Amino acid sequence: MNRIFRLRVAALLVVALVGGVLMGGVMADESSDLMFPVPEFSDHPIPTASVPEVQGEVAPLLDVAILFVALCLASYFTLVSRSRRNVLLLTIASLLWFGFWRQGCVCPVGATQNVALAIFDPTYVVPLTVVAFFVLPLVFTLFFGRTFCASVCPLGAMQELLAVRSIRVPRWLDHSLGLVAYIYLGAAVIFAATKTGFIICRYDPFIPFFRLGANTDMLLFGSSILLISVFVGRPYCRYLCPYGAILRVLSCFSKWRLSIPPDTCINCQLCEDVCPYGAIHPPTVTQSPERRRKGKRRLVTALMVAPVVVLGFWWLGTALAVPLSQWHPESRLAEQVRLEELGVAASTTEASDAFRGSGRSVEQLYQSALSRRNDFVTLGGLLGAWTGLVIGFKLIHLSVRRRRDDYQADRAGCVSCGRCYWYCPVEKVRLGLISDVSEALPDGQLPTGPLVQLTVGGKKS
Amino acid sequence: MNAYLGYRSILLSAWVAGVFSTLVGVILVIDGMNRLDKVPLEATSFVQLREQFLQQPDNDQLRQEIQALDLALRQEYFRELRFTERGSYLLLGGILVTLIFSKWAATLYRKLPRPKPKLPGPDSDEVLSHRGPWAVAVVMLVLVGTAWAMKAGHQSVLPSTLDALASVHHPVGERKSDGQDAVIEPVLAELPSAAEMRANWPSFRGADGSGIASDQDAPTVWDGESGEGIVWKAVVPLPGVNSPIVWQDRVFLSGATAEERGVYCFDAGSGSLLWSTDIAVDPTVAGQPIKTSDDTGYAAPTMATDGRLVFAMFADGQLVALDFAGNEMWTRSLGVPQRNNYGHASSLVTYQGSVIVQYDQGSSEDQLSKLMCFDGATGSPIWETIRATPASWSSPIVIEHDGQAQVITCCDPWVMSHSPSDGMELWRANCLERVEVGPSPVYSDGIVYAGNDTAIYAAIAVDGSGDVTETHVQWTADYGLPDTCSPLVTDEFVLTLASYGTLFCFDKQKGGEPLWEEDFGADFLSSPSLVGDRVYLFSRDGTAWVVEPTGEACNRISEAQLGEECVTCPAFHQGKIFIRGSEHLFCIGSANADDQ
Known part of the structure; x- marks a missing residue:
């Protein structure tokens, strides 16, 4: 279930x-702002364009x-x-x-x-x-x-x-x-x-x-x-x-x-499910020798796969030069102008009309777009390599096992929201709301895990 | 007790605020949806007034009406914007109050969790290290798929390199193969006229797919082996059974094997190979089994051109567009045809800058068959119509009747008409029940002629809609029907050619029994063509006959030899015949035919 x-x-x-x-x-493809044409017959005074005043330093x-x-x-x-x-x-x-x-x-x-x-x-x-x-x-x-x-x-x-x-x-x-x-x-x-x-x-x-x-x-x-x-x-x-x-x-x-208990974690499990971000992890259990061997094999595999992933995604990124470059408005304009030149564009756009009114030559536009596309071969490769690197690192990270003796907030995932404080019996003792942690435990349940002395920094004392 | 009442009142407040927020939200959504496509100055009344004003530019009253309506529409628009803005503030306030009171109530009611003792289960880190890599692998697959979709969905109409850019603006000859200074003009900026299309041979059996040349004269005698009457012949690098197409001074062909595929451009005057472009197999279909037969091979569909780009298709469903300099503009894989017994063979046809593909496959229950239209410049799909029809090998034609364009296709069991603009079906006639459809339809004077061996041959008026089987079929014939070759329709006759070598002649107006039949004692896969009053027939062994049909008999004018096997249709252009043999592309005529 x-x-x-x-x-x-x-x-x-x-x-x-x-x-x-x-x-x-x-x-990305379709967003456009509603533009009103200027009234043609109205006596309405057309406001002159003005540049907003520079914001002060204060x-x-x-x-x-x-x-x-x-x-x-x-x-x-x-x-x-x-x-x-x-x-x-x-x-x-x-x-x-x-x-x-x-x-x-x-x-x-x-x-x-x-x-x-x-x-x-x-x-x-x-x-x-x-x-x-x-x-x-x-x-x-x-x-x-x-x-x-x-x-x-x-x-x-x-x-x-x-x-x-x-x-x-x-x-x-x-x-x-x-x-x-x-x-x-x-x-x-x-x-x-x-x-x-x-x-x-x-x-x-x-x-x-x-x-x-x-x-x-x-x-x-x-x-x-x-x-x-x-x-x-x-x-x-x-x-x-x-x-x-x-x-x-x-x-x-x-x-x-952030540390969940202010002092000593009693492994009461009360905080385990309260984090909405899944950033509290329970203590780990001791691995059997066979599982430890499997874990090592997994790590070796991840270490071998990681460079291949980086290379593969680098290659994939280089192949994305065209779509990546088309995010640039000038490249999209070049494509539109080319379509218009071929006679297959249904109509001109405001951008292509403005371009033709600018006096800039079509060749310059094409040169710029193609030059950018060439740049994006390298940049796409870099983005791909970065993606491969992140994936490779994640694979290695997932293969490395870290020991925990008590409930701990994930170093990377914890956003320090403090939601877990209220649920911690040790915190209640600190605040003077109860005199002993056992008062906060359900139905007289006693903590079963090992008691570990913690400091605010989360390190063993 | 007081605490309980306090909790109840706080919770009630949260509920009231929540309901209020929901109502405001719903009103805003409904209001927003009503205004999604509403552009103030495109209101019907406003547009009508403007159109009236264009007719009566001096009408001051009309001018004032437009002015008043313009102002009213703008005011209405900004009033609606203010409504949304105020509604948004109300919604925001409502949500805030809801959250605050909910939080307050939750704090008052908050209880510690009561976890039950847990049974020993798998260590969460163990589960993570076991499943995590697989989840990451799925993300990798999604990323690869996204990258592929981005690459496929964002084709560029710009040349691929800065060097190729020069070729767009200047004549290029870099891609020639014979070391001569061939000059290739840039692609046309505008679509050619219908007359230009007819003057060339831009697709299978010419501009309208009828096999009728605009020329009135063509050679009648030649010999491929001795070279008599042959202007030139050129080796085609890769095999294929597609027919040549011609645009001005260029002849285009495609060829392919299981491993390679290419598109070729020959100079119509000299026969030199101006360029050849290798087409890479699309990675999405690489390695997949492709069904072909000896009669089709890997490059059966005849290419098409709209005078600006040329389009080719191969047996694995790869559609490719190239400019006249041989640069690949875009490529699109339509997927390997499924359960197609003989391999894909339907030829391409263009319409107003788009390229149309009849992609019938599988059985009628599979609903895999499609009629598709792509933007010629970019390869973007324009429309696609799924048809409950099995695989067929016939080619579509585009006709124009009473100002309306139609795409006519043949498939089991229908002859169908679609609008080339949006793919909507216009009419259909049941004439091809349970047959493997090979011959293509032909249009002439308001009638489409289509049929197939073991079914019937039918003349169908094209001005119907819906199922026109009972209403628009003018006549039928059930003898002398073709199985592969497409018919030839002249001013007076309908000529059908059976692959076993017999030419049948029907009265164009009446159909019924053939007026005569003539046996040539050879096998035919090439469809008959007409130049002036003369019909050209190319048999499989390379023998060609030129005949002149009358109401009484088939008068043989001449007989010629190509010197190699021939299963393709000839292209006629400026007094010359371009025909593809099993190994060569032939140009038949006299060297100075252009001057004649």
Whole structure:
């Protein structure tokens, strides 16, 4: 029964994600804004186009300051005061400020692209505030774990508030779907570096809600993600967020991180199923010699397969030069102009009309498009190699067994939301709500596992 | 008690807010769906007024009406936008209140979980390390599939390299094989006219698939072995039973074996191979068994051109488009034909820049047969019609009757007509019950002539709709029917050629019994053709007859030898005959025929 349920969950999740991705693809091809022609007979005065005034320096600095304070508070609430209530209040405040008030921009997730473009294009000047938005959460993660995800990121905040009926996603499915975020990260960096587009921002499913407006496709995409969020905790953070992918890696090396019990884990199992993100793992059991041998063989196989996967995906990536290059608007324009030249295009487009009015020659346009396509042979190969590398590493990671003597939060997957605190009897003793852990255990049940002394850092004392 | 009441009231508040949010959400969704396709300035009344104004540009009253309606439509649009915006705020507020009260209620009602003692089960890490790699493998497969779909779905109409780009804008000769400075013009920018199509030989049996040349004269005497009457003959690199097509000074053919396939362009004047392009086997069908027979092989479908690109198809269902410089523009695999006893043989035909494929396969229950139309420039599918018909080997024709274009196809048991614009069926007639359909249909003066040995031959008026078997079949014949060769319809006669060597002549208006029959004592797979009043017949052993049919008899004009086996149909262009033998492509005529 349990297995069937898991399979259903897996199928639902896959269908939802594929649907979302397909919708994204449709959006890429068909999204267009409604453009009104100028009234022809009206006396209505046509407003002259004006450039918005440059934003003062105060507002961006204020944003950075608020981000810094929010990160400090999030780290304090998570690791020191261990207050889920405060974390939740900060989550709501972050959603209101960074989400609805600042309309989701600038955010560290999208800032990844600005930084990537600045690295590859020396002529692009990236604002220091954007750099600060990109760097600050990374630094905090290195010290305190994913406290940014916990209550500062507006995208995560929205999903956090909706995670009311979360079902447990099997770990094997969780790990495999998590690969998508790394591939998305690679694609976003390549597209940003080549000025093809900032796809993270373009396909941000939460922007329609932050700005209260978007085309129907984006609205449907965003709604789908939110709907899934009710049943699958933080689907965007876990399976799509490219910035989250970076934070997952850094969080593995963080100096301090969330610990479920404040002091001693009594292995009471009460926290096991409360994490909506499947980030609490039970103690491991001792392996039989035969299983240990199998595990070693699996690791050797993974080590041998990984380079082949990298090479295979590199080759696959080089073959995608045409579709990848066609994400660039100029390449699409070249295709359209070529179709018009061949006489098979049904009609001209606004872009092709504008191009013909620009005085630029068709040859130059074609040259540019073909040159970009050649570049994308290399870039596609790099994206493929990156994808292969991520998959290869995941295969090796899955083959390495780590010993746990008690219930622990997953270093990469834990978003430091603090939901597990309330369920921990040791935490209740700390807060003075009960005098002994046995009072919190059901029907006088006693802890069966070994008692392990922990520090806040999660290390054995 | 107070705590309980407090919990109840909080929960009730959450419910009220939830219901409110749902109602607002539903209203917003309904309102949004109603406005999905609504473009304010495309309102019918507005468009009509504008059209009226174009007729009466000096009508001031009309002008003011348009102005007022324009303003009203814009105001309405922005009013609707404000409605959505306010609704969104209401929805957001409702959801927030729902969440806050739900959370509050949940906190008050929160209980610790009561986990039951667990039986020893598999270690979760063990399960992860066992299933995880398989899940990752599935993700890899999905990624490979996505990559393949991206590559297949995003074809480029631009040349593949910067060097080839130059060939698009300048005459190119780089792809020639004989070292001569052949000049190949760039592809045409516009679709050729119907007259241009008729002046060339762009598809199987000419522009309209009738086998009738626009020329009035063609050679009657030649000898392939001695070279008499042969302008040139050129070796075709790979075998194939497809017929040559001609566009201006270029002759196109395809050839294939189980391992290789290629498209060839010959200079019509000299016979030199201007270019040959190898076509790679599509990886999706590589290694799959492909059913063929000795009479079809791997390159049976005759190519087609719309004067800008040439299209070829092979036995494994691979459709490919090349420009006139031999650059592969796109390729599309339609999948290996299933349960096709003789191998795919239906030829291609073009319509307004698109290419149409009759892809019949399997049995009628399988519903695998399709009539498909692809954008010639990109290979993107335009439409596809699934037909409950078994495999057939007949080729489609595109006709125009009373200003309406129709694609006519033959299959068991129907002669069918579809619109080439959207693939919608126009009419069908039951004439081909339980036969393996080989001959292609022919259109002449409002009538389609189609039939097959062991069934009947029928003349069907093309102005019907639905099942026209009882209403539009003008006449039928049940003797002297062809099994492979397509018929030839002249002004007066319908000529059918049986593969065992007998030519039958029917009255075009009456059908019924043949007026006469003439036996040539040879086997035929090549369909008869007409130049002026003369009918050209090429037998399988390479012997050709030129005859002149009358109401009374078949007058033989001449007999000639090609010198090698021939199962293809000739192409006639500018006084010359282009015919493919088993090894060579022949150009029959006089060297200075162009000047005549």
